[in-house]
Amino acid sequence: MVDYRAARLNMVEYQIARRGLTEPAVLEAMAAVPREKFVPTALRDRAYDDTALPIAHDQTISQPYIVALMAWAAELERGNKVLEIGTGSGYAAAVMARLAGRVVTIERIASLADSARARLNKLGHANVQVIAGDGSAGCEAEAPFDAILSAAGSRTVPSAWKEQLAIGGRLIMPLGPFGDQQLVKIVRNGENDYARKTLVAVRFVPLLGGTG
Template identity: 55%
Template sequence: MLNFQKARDRMVELQLASRGIRDPRVLEAMGKVPRHQFVDEALQDQAYNDYPLPIGEKQTISQPYIVALMTETLELKGNEKVLEIGTGSGYQAAILAELADRVFTIERNPSLAYRANQILKKLGYKNIVTRVSDGTLGWPDEAPFDGILVTAGTPKIPQPLIDQLAMNGRLVVPVGDHLSQELVLVERTREGIRKTNLGGVRFVDLIGKWAWPE
C-alpha cells in the first residue's frame, strides 16, 4: 500500500518547492491535507502525481502545482474570509481552510457539493461553509471577501466577484476560451482595480449568468 504521507512530502518537494512555490504556510498545508481522500478509491494511488484527476460530472481536481500557485497568490495570513467558486472535490477548500479564518465555497452541481461536504466534515473542517448556487453571482450576504478563488475558466471576470472584493482583497481567476485561459490576479487598491496576468492555464468551464451559458 502506498505511503500517502511520503507521497505528499515528495509532491511538496518535487512539484511545488522546486517549481517556485515559496510560502511556507502553503507548502505546509499542501503537505498536510490528504489529497487522496478527495478522489475515488481507484485513483488514490495517483492522487499526488502532477496532473488533474476526474472526480465525476465532467469535473476534475486540479493538479497540485496549480492549487498551490493559486493559493499562494492570495497571500493569506490566517485571519481572512475567503470565497471559492467551484467546490468540486472539496480539496481546494480544505487547503484554504488551513490558511484562512473562514472559507465560503459555492458549487453548482448538487451531487459534487454533497460529496465534498461529506469529505470535509469527515476530515473535521469546521470553518468551511458550502452552498449550491450560481458561483458567478458570488455570495453577496457574506461579502466583502479578502480573497476570492475561481477554479473554472470564464470568458470574462464576473462583475459580482469584483464587487464583492474587500479593500486590498485579491481575486484569482482563469480567463479565456474553452480550451485555454490566462490566470489573472485582480486586486482592489485605493487607486482602483489592478489586474496582473500570471500565465497560461487550462480549466473546465465556469457555467453561470456571468460566465459560459449552461
Template identity: 45%
Template sequence: MVTKQEMIERQLKGRGISDPGVLKAMEEVDRSLFVPEDQQDKAYEDRPLPIGKNQTISQPYIVAYMAEQLQLQKEEKVLEVGTGCGYNAAVISRLVKHVYSVEIIEWLAELAKQNLAKTDYVNITTKHRDGYAGWQEFSPYDAIILTAAPSSIPKPLKDQLKIGGRILAPVGRMNQQLVMLYKTGEEEFEEKTLLPVRFVPMTGRADKGGSYGR
C-alpha cells in the same frame, strides 16, 4: 506510487513553491480523501484526476501556486467559486480564518460536503449555487478565488471584494490566462496576468454572456 512527501519535494518545492504556510497546508491536507477509491494510488501525482461525470480534482501544483499567489493571511475571509470535490477549499482553510465556497453542480456540492466531513476542517462553509452571483451574505471578502474560467470576471464578485482585496481567476474561453485583480477603490482595479492555464469553463450566468439582475 508517488508519496505525499515526494509531491512536496519534487512537484512543489522543485517547481518554485516556497511559502512555508502553503507547503504546510499541502502537507496537512490528505488529497486521498478527495479522490475516488480507484484513484487512491494516484492521489499525489501532479495531475488532475477524474472524480466522476467528466469532473476532475485539480493538480497539486496549481492548487499550491494559486494559494501562494494570493498571499493569504490567518485573519482573512475567502470566497471560493467552484468547490469541486472540496480539495482546494481544504488547503485554503489551513491558511485563513474562514472559507465560503459555492458550487453550481449539485452532486459536486454534495460530494464536497461528504469529503470535507471526513476531515477536521471546521472553517469551511459550502453551498450549492451559481458562483456568478458570489455569496453576498458573507461579503465583503479579503480574497476571491475562481476554479472555473469566465470570459471576464463577474461584476458581482468585484462588488463583494474589500478595497485592498484581490481576485484570482482563470479568464478566457479558448486561450485562458490566470489573472490577479487588485481592488484599489470602489470601482478601481489593477490587473496582473500570471501564466497560461486550462480550467473548465464557468457555467450558469457566466455561460450566458454574464447577464445579471441585481
C-alpha cells in the same frame, strides 16, 4: 500499498517547492491535506501525480501545483474570509481552510456540494461552508471577501466578484476562452481601481451560471 504521506511530502518538494513556491505556510498546508481522500477510490494511487484528475460529473481536481499557486497568489492569512467558486471534491477548500480564517465555497452541482461538505466535515474543517448554487453570482450575503478564487474559467470577470471583493482583496481566476486561458491575479486597490497580473497559462472547466 502506496505510502500516501511519503507521496504527499515528495509532491510538496518536487512539484511545488522546486518550482519556486517556497512560502512556508502554503507548503505546510499542501503537506497536511490528504489529497487521496479527495479523488475517486479507483484513482487514489495517482493522487499525487503532477496532473489534474477526473472526479464525478466530468469535473476535475486541479493539479497540486496549481492549487498551491492559487493559494500563494491569494496571500491568504488567518483572519481572511475567502470565497471559492467551484468546490469540486473540496480539496482546494481544505488547503485554504488551513491558511485562512473562513472559507465559503460554492458548487453548481448539488451532489458534488453534498459529498464535499460531508468529506470536509469528516476531516474536521469546521471553518468551511459549502453552498450549492450559482457561483458566477458570488455570495453577496457573505461579502466582502479578502480573497476570491475560481476553479472555473470565464472570458470576462464577473461583475459580482469584483463588487464582492474587499478593498485590498485578491481575485485569482482563469481568464479567457476555453483552451486559451491565463490564470490572473486581480487586486482591488480602490472602489473602482483594479490591478491585474497574469501568472501562468492554465486549462480549467468553463464557468457556468447566470454570468458565466
